[in-house]
Amino acid sequence: MSSPASETRHFRAEKFDFWSFFFSGLTGLATLFILGILATILINILINGWSALSWHFVSTIPKKDFFDANTTGVLPMIVGTAFRVIVMTIFVIPVGVITAVYLTEYAANTSLITRIIRAAVNNLAGVPSIVFGLFGLGFFINFIGKNMDYLLHNSTVVWGQPALLWASLTLAVMTLPVVIVATEESLKAIPPGLREASLALGATKLETILKIVLPQALPGIMTGGILAVSRAAGEVAPILFTGVAYYMASLPSHLSDQFMDLGNHIFVLATQSPNIEQTRPILYATVLVLLILTFALNIVAIIIRARVRKKLRALG
């Protein structure tokens, strides 16, 4: 709402309505309550996690008993989470960006195929994360992986079992809509005049897209990538059966290795500890590490997106 003229304000002040005031207050309270929950979660984790967080903690590979607060560390989980997210990005960004380019630059908005693609993207965004896990197990491991082993004549099972590659691919499928939507938004924000100018100078459509449109859309594509990464970094359900390990003595070094993961480790610490009181500090510290990771990424994405939107508004 733009600010109303002062006459209206005066007029409304005369007719003070208790119920209006009451209900408006109620909606304000609802907002405050949600913000309060967010603040409580964050402050609680920050206070409890900060004291247990140390350089030693983030740089140590723990022994088998990682519930011991003095010797434990989260290095393999940080590496595992980073590794799977990076591999995921390599797959999801090209596919997502190309799909978005098709939807905004080539497709006719009303054609049947475009509508089906959009519906599929929306649906993909709504599929429960655990179903992605089942899909990863049924498709990547039991179908692709087993057949790869068969075709490569591996004497032992290499690909037909949970592995980093399968977890990353599962997450790539899951985050595809995030990348598509963010890229599309940034492609739409580029004024048509820019494309027309390029075409008028004799560039082909593909040249225009590669040299004019995509470089302009880069911040938006980055936002999409970052949002996908922050979403994927915190997800546990899709990787439960596709690659995560309860404990690994060494860091993952190959795509067919299993890996330890921050989110899964939080779940293990919270539910399988022999003594929850002793585990509590390291649990909070691990949560803090994960939150710092995802939030830093989220905030960067929000800032870039706000800039893109402002630019869009300025261009009208």
Place this chain on the structure above:
Amino acid sequence: MGIHRGHKARPIEWLAEKFIFLVSLSAILMVLLIFLFVAREALPVFFGQTNTALIQTPIPPDDTDKHSPAELQAYLELTPDEFAKMSKTTLRTLMEVKVEAQADIPENFRNDPDAHINTTQWKYLMLPHQWDNYDKPEFIWQPVGQIKKFNIIPLLIGTLKVTLIGLLFAVPLAVGAAIYVSQMARPRVREIVKPAIELLSGVPSVVVGVFALLIMASVLQAIFHYQTRLNAFVAGIALGFAVIPVIFSIAEDALTSVPRAYTQAALALGASRWQTAWQIVLPAALPGVFAAAVLGFGRAIGETMIVLMVCSASVMSWSIFDSARSITTTIAAEMAEAVNGGPHYRILFMLGALLFVATFLSNMIGDLVIHRFKNKLEGKR
């Protein structure tokens, strides 16, 4: 974007265009593959090809030739691929193992009527059954032990219980906040509050789970004085936190897209801000708000980690202060111990397929409603 291709059309241009088109089909392909491969693993349950009866009439290894391959495959609980790849000697060894396994079953199960039934038949999956040593027919999900019980009704009730509590908590709060942010708040407040609520969706669900497990469970128990500390109520509220951002963003979007002329007309006629919001804007945006709740439902029913951390026991109970086990939790907790390709594994995949269909439908409805709503506001039909 109605820009036509430049003059320098080249073969490579044509190829690139086709390539881009093909890649853009990947989203459709993925949705199809997800459904196909989740359903594929579950198919034997639908066609009654799984058999969990503890005591089966063993086929003597010498009689192998008298039975059709399909019968043998079902008898040995193998997938068609595995069966096809098998040599004659392995097949014979497996047959012998099966006979020995039958001979090893403890004597006391011989007279147990439950040991003779195939618990993966639909009537045992859906209806109550009079199990041995139970007083009355009951719904039981108990996938471990000698006699595996796979009744999915407790899981469905658990899912509904947790999801509905979550929605009852989240919808009023999220819609209230959406009304406040879109109608009442000053632009400056809005610019801070909106991203902050969106930030809540950036909190990973394991983190919400930890918070619910350690802090919220105790606080809620102190307020409501119930018996079990971890129950469906706590899980539902925690689930609410996870869906609030989803419902909020969609509802807020719907409320903001109501034409400004509506509000201006109402205010000019002397309505207060609240009256305008409640009697003009909200009814106009109602389809969008409804869609927000439907999409929130889809998100809530599929949420895994929060419910997994907060409650797990599968009890057949409608009380919200009892524990509950949702479909997602069951899949996440039991897949690791289920034998790859076995009946338990297949039923978990069937539950996954069920979940996929439920969320698919709620997403379709939600999207359709929003689409119509937007078209109506833009004056299209």
